[in-house]
Amino acid sequence: MLYVYVGKFMSNECPKTYIKDSDAAFNSLYKKDWLDFWAEYLIKNIDKSDLLSNGFISSPYLGTISVEDISGTAKTLIMMKNIHGVVYNGDCIGDNGWEALLVLSKHYDIAMSLSYCPNIERWPNNSIVTFLNDSSKIYSAKEFLIKLLGLDNDSGEFHDFYSIIWPIKLVNPYPDIDF
Structure with missing residues (x-):
């Protein structure tokens, strides 16, 4: 299930169970066994590149x-499959990653914050999103957009991470690393 809290947090006041910077977290935590079928699928479909057998990527652009x-x-979607018990900054997921995120959330509980309105082109069948702001469940891209626009996410206010009742058990699997 995908759990979304609409709003921003003061990043310096968040616990280490909040991954605010996916690039830094991925680069610090990456393990070779993360390069599995899921990573290959994401690299092919999101980055339009190919995962090579030696762990490098062949990009038509780079x-x-x-x-x-x-x-x-x-990076964010690969981590979401491999690191559980944390809250992700959903702003690190571009529009082209939402279909994959919804598919992944059918297999794993994923919690994230979100402060932008993604353009979700395809909504996979049986995908459900729970908005933590009001506990509502959403079953389509249209409902998602209507709900997201109805929540006050443009006020510029920062929210208290600790005031949210996160439906997953938060665990800091890497206590010595701050991301």
């Missing part, structure tokens, strides 16, 4: 690149 050079969207 040539051969390191896994640290893939898009923030792909």
